[in-house]
Amino acid sequence: xxxxxxxxxxxxxxxxxxxxxxxxxxxxxxxxxxxxxxxxxxxxxxxxxxxxxxxxxxxxxxxxxxxxxxxxxxxxxxxxxxxxxxxxxxxxxxxxxxxxxxxxxxxxxxxxxxxxxxxxxxxxxxxxxxxxx
Numbered sequence: 001x002x003x004x005x006x007x008x009x010x011x012x013x014x015x016x017x018x019x020x021x022x023x024x025x026x027x028x029x030x031x032x033x034x035x036x037x038x039x040x041x042x043x044x045x046x047x048x049x050x051x052x053x054x055x056x057x058x059x060x061x062x063x064x065x066x067x068x069x070x071x072x073x074x075x076x077x078x079x080x081x082x083x084x085x086x087x088x089x090x091x092x093x094x095x096x097x098x099x100x101x102x103x104x105x106x107x108x109x110x111x112x113x114x115x116x117x118x119x120x121x122x123x124x125x126x127x128x129x130x131x132x133x
Contacts, residue, residue, distance in 0.1 A: 034043055044050040087093055 032043055034041060044053075082088055090097075
């Protein structure tokens with residue numbers, strides 16, 4: 001498009017046309033005003049009082065942050081132990097929840113067949129045949 005405009009030799013004309021002459025107001029009122037949808041209908045005394053009352057996903061005040069979250073080191077909280085019936089590692093689960101023995105060698109031919117039928121990836125040199133089948 002740029003090449004065509006250069007070859008045509010004409011200046012670019014914008015697609016938006018503004019009506020009237022451009023004018024900048026001589027004075028603008030920047031004084032703070034209450035928003036029409038404000039629940040209180042009044043401005044706060046200062047930013048500090050607003051910040052003390054404001055909430056965004058919880059209180060914004062630093063005093064409440066230091067007393068609850070992050071006020072003490074993690075080591076001071078003590079050891080973390082799972083409750084009864086909760087497990088942190090899969091190896092700690094009873095054997096009935098473990099992996100089934102011999103399942104992987106049986107699934108490999110099925111995966112190869114599914115891949116060959118899908119035609120998304122052709123069978124190639126990246127396929128390894130299992131000796132355990």
